[in-house]
Amino acid sequence: xxxxxxxxxxxxxxSACSDNEVADVSLGFFTTKDxxxxxxxxxxxxxxxxxxxxxxxxLSFSDPSDxxxxxRQTGDITPEMIAKIDKGDAGEVVFRQSKSIFFKTxxxxxxxxxxxxxxxxxxxxxxxxEGSFKHSLSTVPLWGTQAYVVPNSSSIN
Numbered sequence: 663x664x665x666x667x668x669x670x671x672x673x674x675x676x677s678a679c680s681d682n683e684v685a686d687v688s689l690g691f692f693t694t695k696d697x698x699x700x701x702x703x704x705x706x707x708x709x710x711x712x713x714x715x716x717x718x719x720x721l722s723f724s725d726p727s728d729x730x731x732x733x734r735q736t737g738d739i740t741p742e743m744i745a746k747i748d749k750g751d752a753g754e755v756v757f758r759q760s761k762s763i764f765f766k767t768x769x770x771x772x773x774x775x776x777x778x779x780x781x782x783x784x785x786x787x788x789x790x791x792e793g794s795f796k797h798s799l800s801t802v803p804l805w806g807t808q809a810y811v812v813p814n815s816s817s818i819n
Contacts (some may be wrong), residue, residue: 665708684713696721702757704772704783706746709737710802712783714757716768731785733800739807751772753782779811781805 669814685699716729748754753773773782786797802811
């Protein structure tokens with residue numbers, strides 16, 4: 663049984679290491695928890711880069727659910743890119759990472775707000791924690807990009 667736990671712990675630790683990690687901040691000497699910051703690029707909108715900060719507990723079977731996200735325009739955003747994305751109310755998942763061997767996953771979802779010509783990126787976990795689903799939101803306005811559509815003056819109230 664101990665060998666199985668060691669194997670699972672090692673697998674979780676290895677899966678936590680990633681090429682897109684840009685920071686690893688220790689929370690102190692007397693804890694096994696760190697803040698990991700990852701850089702994420704949206705495959706369909708490569709002109710957007712998101713940074714997600716989340717807590718990782720090296721010696722635990724489940725990482726805490728807290729995370730935050732910040733996304734910015736870092737390159738061109740074109741009408742062709744916007745045409746390829748899911749424009750439904752729920753948007754689409756652009757990133758997922760396991761946070762537990764017990765089916766908890768952190769996801770980043772892109773949602774398109776057509777009325778305000780803004781991309782919304784929400785990070786959240788799929789398991790309720792302390793009576794709440796943890797989440798964080800960031801927006802990337804299309805204003806100033808090639809994808810921005812100038813509103814028709816007759817539609818302005």
